Amino acid sequence: MRFKSIYINKLNHFLTLVLMSLSMLVFNTKTFADEETLSYPFNADSGRYWQYVSDRVMGGVSDGQVSLEQDGEMYYARLTGNVSTANNGGFIQLRASVSFANSEKEGKNLQGVRLNVRGNGETYYIHIRTNESWSPSDYYATTFKADADWKMIDLPFNKFERRWSKDSRLDPKKIRSFGIVAYGRDHISDVSVSTIEFYY
16 A cells, blocks of 8 residues: 555656646737737737747757747747757747637637748747647647748638547637647757737
């Protein structure tokens, strides 16, 4: 019985560490909404609402960081680092929790996400987890390319594919986390995002 008690205590400690590592922050509650979008621009306080996560939580060796920087009056988050697929790893990520459970408006649901981005010419990912995601590796994803100049890009939700089921359709009312991810191959990450908008 003593051995069983020690084992349970160690298991609980491990699970607590995992949950702390994967805990997600919420979007700034101060949003700018109009009839067509829900907008989340980065600002001086944005650091508290976002979290950096890497494959090191599962034994990987990717190395990176997130910084909040400023270009004139515009704030932006910058995800930089070295993505390595060694030790079954391969990602660094900027992530926040979010809920659109009550986002339906006049019978319309959100149709996609719009980003203002720039970067080093690499392809990056958006990973979205929903209330139906029961594993860290179960998410919806799509890609975008971030070039040297700032550019607004639209990513419709119907272009996102679920990793575990290609036939599953992303329901925006079930979204619970949103991540900007450098993923899947050995490369240098340098991607910046100044505004995230969800549009109808």
